[in-house]
Amino acid sequence: xxxxxxxxxxxxxxxxxxxxxxxxxxxxxxxxxxxxxxxxxxxxxxxxxxxxxxxxxxxxxxxxxxxxxxxxxxxxxxxxxxxxxxxxxxxxxxxxxxxxxxxxxxxxxxxxxxxxxxxxxxxxxxxxxxxxxxxxxxxxxxxxxxxxxxxxxxxxxxxxxxxxxxxxxxxxxxxxxxxxxxxxxxxxxxxxxxxxxxxxxxxxxxxxxxxxxxxxxxxxxxxxxxxxxxxxxxxxxxxxxxxxxxxxxxxxxxxxxxxxxxxxxxxxxxxxxxxxxxxxxxxxxxxxxxxxxxxxxxxxxxxxxxxxxxxxxxxxxxxxxxxxxxxxxxxxxxxxxxxxxxxxxxxxxxxxxxxxxxxxxxxxxxxxxxxxxxxxxxxxxxxxxxxxxxxxxxxxxxxxxxxxxxxxxxxxxxxxxxxxxxxxxxxxxxxxxxxxxxxxxxxxxxxxxxxxxxxxxxxxxxxxxxxxxxxxxxxxxxxxxxxxxxxxxxxxxxxxxxxxxxxxxxxxxxxxxxxxxxxxxxxxxxxxxxxxxxxxxxxxxxxxxxxxxxxxxxxxxxxxxxxxxxxxxxxxxxxxxxxxxxxxxxxxxxxxxxxxxxxxxxxxxxxxxxxxxxxxxxxxxxxxxxxxxxxxxxxxx
Numbered sequence: 001x002x003x004x005x006x007x008x009x010x011x012x013x014x015x016x017x018x019x020x021x022x023x024x025x026x027x028x029x030x031x032x033x034x035x036x037x038x039x040x041x042x043x044x045x046x047x048x049x050x051x052x053x054x055x056x057x058x059x060x061x062x063x064x065x066x067x068x069x070x071x072x073x074x075x076x077x078x079x080x081x082x083x084x085x086x087x088x089x090x091x092x093x094x095x096x097x098x099x100x101x102x103x104x105x106x107x108x109x110x111x112x113x114x115x116x117x118x119x120x121x122x123x124x125x126x127x128x129x130x131x132x133x134x135x136x137x138x139x140x141x142x143x144x145x146x147x148x149x150x151x152x153x154x155x156x157x158x159x160x161x162x163x164x165x166x167x168x169x170x171x172x173x174x175x176x177x178x179x180x181x182x183x184x185x186x187x188x189x190x191x192x193x194x195x196x197x198x199x200x201x202x203x204x205x206x207x208x209x210x211x212x213x214x215x216x217x218x219x220x221x222x223x224x225x226x227x228x229x230x231x232x233x234x235x236x237x238x239x240x241x242x243x244x245x246x247x248x249x250x251x252x253x254x255x256x257x258x259x260x261x262x263x264x265x266x267x268x269x270x271x272x273x274x275x276x277x278x279x280x281x282x283x284x285x286x287x288x289x290x291x292x293x294x295x296x297x298x299x300x301x302x303x304x305x306x307x308x309x310x311x312x313x314x315x316x317x318x319x320x321x322x323x324x325x326x327x328x329x330x331x332x333x334x335x336x337x338x339x340x341x342x343x344x345x346x347x348x349x350x351x352x353x354x355x356x357x358x359x360x361x362x363x364x365x366x367x368x369x370x371x372x373x374x375x376x377x378x379x380x381x382x383x384x385x386x387x388x389x390x391x392x393x394x395x396x397x398x399x400x401x402x403x404x405x406x407x408x409x410x411x412x413x414x415x416x417x418x419x420x421x422x423x424x425x426x427x428x429x430x431x432x433x434x435x436x437x438x439x440x441x442x443x444x445x446x447x448x449x450x451x452x453x454x455x456x457x458x459x460x461x462x463x464x465x466x467x468x469x470x471x472x473x474x475x476x477x478x479x480x481x482x483x484x485x486x487x488x489x490x491x492x493x494x495x496x497x498x499x500x501x502x503x504x505x506x507x508x509x510x511x512x513x514x515x516x517x518x519x520x521x522x523x524x525x526x527x528x529x530x531x532x533x534x535x536x537x538x539x540x541x542x543x544x545x546x547x548x549x550x551x552x553x554x555x556x557x558x559x560x561x562x563x564x565x566x567x568x569x570x571x572x573x574x575x576x577x578x579x580x581x582x583x584x585x586x587x588x589x590x591x592x593x594x595x596x597x598x599x600x601x602x603x604x605x606x607x608x609x610x611x612x613x614x615x616x617x618x619x620x621x622x623x624x625x626x627x628x629x630x631x632x633x634x635x636x637x
Contacts, residue, residue, distance in 0.1 A: 018371050018409050018411070018417065019409065019419065019451070020118070020371070020373045020407025020408060020409045020419045020420070020421045021114065021115065021116065021118040021119075021407060021419065021421050021447060022115050022116075022419075022447060022449050022451075022460055022462035022464075022493055022495070023112055023113060023114045023115065023118075024112070024113040024115070024495055024509060025110065025111075025112055025113075026110060026111050026112075026113065027109075027110045028108055028109055028110060030507075031105065031108060031111075038058065038101075038177075039100045039101060039103050039105060040053055040062045040064065040100055041053075041605070042105060043064060043100065043131070044064075044548065044566050050064070050065040050066070050543055050546040050568055051063065051064050051065070052065070052541070052614045052615045052622075053614045053615075053622070053624070054614065054615055054622050056218055056220050056244070056277075056279075057186070057188035057216060057217070057218020057219070057220070057243075057244075058101045058177070058188055058190040058214075058216040058218065058246075059099065059101055059190070059214075059216030059217075059218065059244070059245065059246030059248075059275070060099075060216075060218065060244065060246070060277065061073040061074055061094075061097055061098055061099040061100065061101075062074065062100075062614075063541075063615065064077055064098075064100070065128070065541065065542070065543075065546075066113075066115060066128040066129045067115060067116065067128050067129065067464065067466060067489055067491070067511065067513065068128075068466075068489040068491070068513050068515035068539055068542035068543075069127060069128035069489075069542075072094050072430075073093070073094040073096075073097050073098060073099075074098035074099075074100065075087065075094050075095060075096035075097065075098055075125060075427065075430070076096075076125065076127045076128040076427060077098060077125065077126075077127075077128055077129055077130065077131060078098075078122045078123075078124070078125045078126035078129075078130040078131070079098050079100065079102075079103075079130075079131050079133070080122065080130065080131070080132045080133065081102060081103060081133045081135070081212065082133070082134065082135055082196070082210055082252060082254075083252065083254060083267040083269070083307060084212075084250055084252050084267070084269045084271070084305070085125075085305065085326070086098055086099065086100075086102050087124070087125040088273070088301065088328065088330075089124070089326075089328045089330075089353040089355070089383075089428060089432075090301075090328055090329075090330040090332075090351040090352065090353045090383060090385075090432065090433045091299060091301075091330060091332070091433065092297065092299060092330070092332035092334065092347065092349060092433045092434075093275075093277075093297055093299065094430060095427075095428050095429060095430040095431065095432055095433070096124070096125040096427055096428060098125070099246070099248070101190065101192075101214060101216060101246075101248075102212055102214065102248060102250070103133055104135070104173055104175060104192055104193075104194040104212065105175075106143070106145065106157045106159050106173055106175065107135045107136050107159060107171055107173050107194045107196070108133060108134070108135060108136075109134045109135055109136045109137070110133075110134050111131060111132060111133045111134065112130075112131070112132045113129065113130075113131055114126075114129050114130040114131075114132065115128075115129045115447075115462075115464070115493065116128070116129055116421075116423060116425070116445040116447060116464065116466065117129070117403065117405075117423045117424060117425020117426075117443060117445055118405060118407065118421050118423045118445070118447070119405070120320075120359045120360065120361040120375035120376055120377050120403075120405050121309075121322075121359060121361075123324065123355075123357050123359075123377055123379045123403070123426070124355065124379065124381070124426065124427055124428060125427045125428070126425055126427075127425045127426065127427045127441065127443055127468075128466075135171065135194070135196055135210070136161070136171045136196070137169055137171070137196065137198050137208075138161060138162070138163040138169030138170070138171065138198065139159065139160065139161030139162070139163065139169075139170075139171045140161065140162065140163050141160070141161075141636055141637060142158065142159065142160035142161075142636070142637055143158070143159045143160070143634060143635070143636045143637075144156075144157075144158050144634070144635050144637075145157045145158075145159075145632060145633070145634045145635075146632055146633055146634075147601070147630060147631065147632025147633075148630070148631060148632070149628055149629055149630030149631065150182075150627070150628040150629045150630070151179055151180050151181055151182045151625070151628060152178070152179050152180030152181075152187075153177075153178075153179040153180075153628070153630065154177070154178055154179070155175070155176065155177040155178075155632075156175070156176050156177075157173065157174065157175040157176075158173065158174050158175075159171065159172070159173040160172050160173075166200040166203075167199070167200070168197065168198060168199040168200070169197075169198045169199075170195075170196060170197040170198065171194070171195075171196045172194070172195050172196075173192075173193065173194040173195075174191075174192070174193055174194075175190070175191070175192040175193075175194075176189075176190070176191050176192075177189070177190045177192075178190070181221070182234070182625050182626060182628075183221040183234050183235070183237075183623075184221060184235055184237055185219050185220065185221045185237045185240055185242070185243075186218070186219060186220065186221045187218070187219050188216065188217065188218035188219070189216070189217050189218075190214065190215070190216045191214065191215045191216075192213065192214040192215075193211070193212070193213040193214070194210075194211070194212060194213075195209075195210060195211040196208070196209070196210040197209050197210070204257060204258040204259070205255070205256070205257050205258075206255070206256045206257075207253065207254070207255055207256075208253070208254040208255075208256065209251075209252060209253045209254070210251075210252045211249070211250070211251050211252075212248075212249070212250045213248070213249050214246075214247070214248055215245070215246075215247050216245060216246045216247075217243075217244075217245040218243055218244060218245070219240075219242065219243035220238075220242035220243050220244070220278075220279060221236070221237045221238065221242075222236075222237060222238025222239060222242055222279070222280055222281075223238065223281065223620040223621060223622055224236060224620070224621045224622075224623060225619065225620065225621070226616070226619050226620075226621055228621075229613060229621040229623055232611065234623060238280045238281075239278075239280035239294055239339075241278060241294070241339045241340050242278050242279050242280050242294065243277075243278055244275070244276050244277035244278055244279075245275075245276055246273070246274070246275045246276075247273065247274050247275075248271070248272070248273040249271070249272045249273070250269060250270065250271045250272075251269060251270050251271075252267060252268070252269040253267070253268055253269075254266065254267040254268075261312060261313045262310060262311060262312040262313060263310070263311050264308075264309070264310040264311075265308070265309060265310075266306070266307070266308040266309075267306065267307045267308075268304075268305070268306045269304070269305050269306075270302070270303065270304050270305075271301075271302065271303045271304075271305075271328075272301070272302045273299070273300075273301050273302075274298075274299070274300045274301075275297070275298065275299045275300075276296070276297070276298045276299075277296065277297045277298075278294055278295070278296050278337060278340055279294065279295060279297075280293070280294040280295075281295075281620070293336050293337075293338075294336070294337045294338060294339070294340075295334060295335065295336060295337065295346070296333075296334070296335040296336075296337045296340070296342065297332075297333070297334050297335075298332070298333045298335075299330060299331070299332050299333075300330070300331045301328060301329060301330040301331070302328075302329055303326060303327055303328035303329065304326065304327050305324075305325065305326030305327070306323075306324070306325050306326070307322065307323070307324045307325075308322055308323055308324075309321065309322025309323075309359075310322065314364060316364055316365035317362065317363045317364030317365055317371075318362075318363045318364075319360075319361070319362050319363075319364075320359075320360065320361045320362075320375075321358075321359070321360040322358075322359055322360070323356070323357065323358055323359075324355075324356065324357040324359065325354075325355065325356040325357070326354075326355055327352065327353070327354045327355075328352060328353050329351070329352040330349075330350075330351050330352070330433065331349075331350050331388070332347065332348075332349045332350075332351065332433060333345070333347070333348050333349075333388075334346040334347040334348075347434065348387055348388040348389065349385055349386070349387060349388065349433055349434055350385070350386055350387070350388050351383065351384060351385040351386075351433045351434075351436075352383070352384050353381060353382065353383045353384075353428075353432075354381075354382045355379065355380065355381040355382070356379070356380050357377050357378060357379040357380070358377065358378050359375065359376070359377035359378075360375050360376065360377075361373065361374070361375030361376075361405070362374050362375060368411075369410060369411040369412075370408070370409070370410050370411075371408070371409040371410075371411075372407075372408055373405070373406070373407040373408070373409070373421070374405070374406050374407075375404075375405045375406075376402065376403055376404040376405050377402075377403050377405075378400070378401075378402050378403075379400065379401050379403070379426070380398065380399075380400045381398065381399050381400075381428065381440075382396065382397070382398040383396065383397060383398075383428075383432050383433075383436035384396040384436065385432075385433055385434055385435070385436050395435065395436055395437070396436060397436035397437040399439070399440050401426050401440055401442065402424075403423070403424040403425060403426060404422075404423070404424055405421070405422075405423040405424075406421060406422050406423070407419065407420065407421035407422075407423075408420050408421070415452055415453055415454045416450065416451070416452050417450070417451050418448070418449070418450050418451075419447075419448065419449055419450075419451065419462075420447065420448040420449075421445075421446075421447050421448075422444070422445070422446055422447075423444075423445050424442065424443065424444055424445070425442070425443050425445065426440045426441060426442045426443070427440065427441050428440060428441075429441055429470065439470050440470065441468065441469070441470045441471070442468070442469045442470065443466050443467065443468045443469070444466070444467045445464065445465070445466045445467075446464065446465045446466075447462055447463065447464040447465075448462065448463055449461050449462030449463060449493075450462075455499075456497075456499050457496075457497065457498045457499065458495075458496070458497050458498075459494075459495065459496040459497075459498065460493075460494070460495045460496075461492065461493070461494050461495075462492065462493045463490075463491075463492050464489075464490065464491060464492075464493065465488065465489070465490040466488070466489045466490070467486070467487075467488050467518075468486060468487045468488070468489070469486055470485075470486075471485045471486055471487045471517065471520060471539075485517060485518075485519045485520030485521070485534070485535075486517070486518045486519045486520070487515065487516065487517045487518055487520070487539050488515070488516060488518050489513060489514070489515040489539065489542065490513070490514055490515075491511055491512050491513030491514060491515075492511070492512050493509075493510065493511045493512075494508075494509075494510045494511075495508070495509045495510075496508055503553055503554055503555060504551065504552070504553055504554075505551070505552050505554070506549070506550065506551045506552070507549070507550055508547060508548060508549035508550065509547060509548055509549075510545065510546070510547030510548075510549075511545065511546055511547065512544065512545045512569075513542065513543070513544060513545065513546075514544070515538060515539040515542035516536060516537065516538055516539060517534040517535055517536065517537055517538075517539060518535065518536075519535055520533075520534035520535050521533050521534065521535065522534060532577060534577055537572070537577055537578055538571070538572040538580065539572070540572055540573065540574045540575070541571055541572070541573065541574055542571060542572070543568050543569040543570065543571040543583065544569035544570050544571065544583070545567070545568075545569035545583070546566075546567065546568050546569060547566065547567050548564065548565065548566040548567070549564065549565055550562055550563065550564035550565070551563055551564075557593075558593060558594035559591070559592070559593045559594075560591065560592040560593070561589075561590070561591045561592075562589070562590050562591075563587070563588075563589050564587075564588045564589075564590075565585055565586060565587045565588060566585070566586055566588075567583065567584070567585040567586075568583050568584055568585075568612075569583040570582055570583050571583075573616035573617055574616070574617035574618060575617055575618040576616075576618070576619070581613070581616060584610055584612040585610070586605070586606045586608075586610055586612070586624075587606070587607045587608050587610075588603065588604065588605050588606070588607060589603055589604050589607050590602070590603030590604075591603060597635070597636075598633050598634065598635050599633065599634040599635075599636075600631075600632075600633050601630075601631065601632045601633070601634070602629075602630065602631040602632075603629075603630055603631075604627060604628065604629050604630070605625075605627070605628045605630070606624075606625065606626060606627050606628060607627060608627070609626050609627035610624075610626075611623070611624075611626070612624040
């Protein structure tokens with residue numbers, strides 16, 4: 001029974017027929033088969049996430065959206081890597097800033113995409129869902145990877161490790177990536193390191209430690225006007241001195257103890273980061289109009305956290321109870337600048353947040369074909385903010401929230417199961433770094449569906465509805481935000497992974513959605529103008545459909561060819577109420593072969609050279625990358 005217990009604070013169990021929610025498990029071979037240019041593009045193709053890259057560089061978090069949450073800088077998604085939360089509280093740029101660059105792609109053993117706030121293990125920022133990443137525990141030998149491609153792209157990574165069984169194992173990696181970019185003044189560089197070491201102290205006790213490091217630097221071409229984008233004037237640069245850097249480190253130690261019919265696991269971690277950005281936003285129409293001035297943002301932070309949980313194996317199920325706590329401190333500065341020289345300050349803040357949670361879940365069989373999952377968590381968040389110069393008094397506020405989770409699974413046959421769940425989720429509101437009294441954004445989520453599993457084939461279909469209170473609208477380009485009102489998101493999700501004979505296979509993940517504001521009125525930008533009524537209109541940046549599909553051919557000689565695509569349906573851009581932009585699709589082709597002990601790869605991303613916008617907001621556009629060729633080799637020794 002010990003072998004079936006979930007390592008609750010580090011990894012989630014692979015998706016099974018008995019799961020009461022629509023989750024997606026993605027393994028390492030699937031991730032490595034995709035012709036992606038970076039971590040964001042990897043998730044867009046692998047998990048069918050709606051991703052809008054902001055055209056700055058690695059370290060500047062892009063927008064990953066799930067179930068219609070616009071998720072500026074992916075703040076509506078919780079990201080965990082080996083038991084460490086990546087979202088950043090008290091962030092002046094975007095509360096819950098979520099940088100997927102922290103993920104070391106070559107070291108990923110697998111990841112779970114948990115849709116909706118269905119898991120009791122994840123709290124703040126798991127509004128739309130959670131991406132839970134597990135890295136490799138052990139490796140033998142070494143692997144050197146080299147690749148290059150269009151727009152001056154070059155990357156090298158080295159992964160090595162050891163496996164001494166119970167005496168210990170480890171994985172070490174280094175990665176360097178750079179590119180000139182498809183627009184002028186868009187060069188960027190990334191250096192990244194990964195360490196994980198595991199050692200068995202006894203037959204029942206294991207200690208597990210890890211370090212994640214990266215340094216990213218970029219130059220920024222800025223944004224285009226809609227007319228410039230339509231005309232294909234990609235050579236325009238807003239300000240040659242725009243750009244920035246980000247440095248991040250995290251350290252983790254986990255202790256796992258097996259006891260009769262149970263498992264206890266505790267993870268402690270610390271994080272440090274510094275981020276500086278210079279960006280010029282040209283004046284444009286819309287309520288979040290740019291100033292035309294260059295601004296500087298600098299965020300210096302550190303934090304500590306702990307998660308501890310115990311799981312008991314019951315006669316026909318499992319019971320888990322645990323605690324979670326974290327403390328984060330941020331020093332945030334926002335300046336008006338000219339060619340990176342400071343003119344005047346807009347915000348100088350010193351803030352911290354202490355949070356704690358108690359969570360529990362019970363998973364038990366009611367009958368041989370009926371399984372109940374019930375649980376929840378109680379979270380308490382306390383935030384404190386004050387100006388750096390002490391020009392005004394310190395402001396503190398606390399928020400408490402109870403988030404119940406209930407799910408039911410019915411095995412209709414040995415291969416088909418029906419599931420349903422109801423859950424509540426939440427996230428901190430943007431702006432709490434300056435006003436801790438702002439209320440939490442909350443959601444009630446409802447889901448039901450069918451899952452089929454037979455042999456190597458899996459498929460699922462799910463219907464969902466998510467009702468949001470204190471809806472937040474955030475312009476990702478100009479950083480203006482407003483909250484209040486309510487919205488409803490409802491739709492259907494379809495996933496499949498099906499082999500077609502011995503040599504062919506297809507998989508895909510699609511979501512079709514209707515997202516509207518059910519009660520929302522915003523003040524007009526101009527004094528005396530009538531208010532902007534959003535009630536009944538589409539939620540900003542929520543596409544009518546989003547998905548990815550692929551078909552692959554494999555031969556026993558070691559060759560592999562894949563044709564894949566991802567699609568984004570029509571959506572309303574930020575700050576353009578009632579406007580609906582057309583959708584787009586991107587085609588990707590890749591091939592791999594093993595030759596003389598080397599794995600060779602070549603391919604093309606956006607093979608049809610489709611012109612598309614990554615982000616549209618307030619009549620400003622961050623264009624997407626055109627056709628990009630790539631090639632590489634991997635040598636293991």
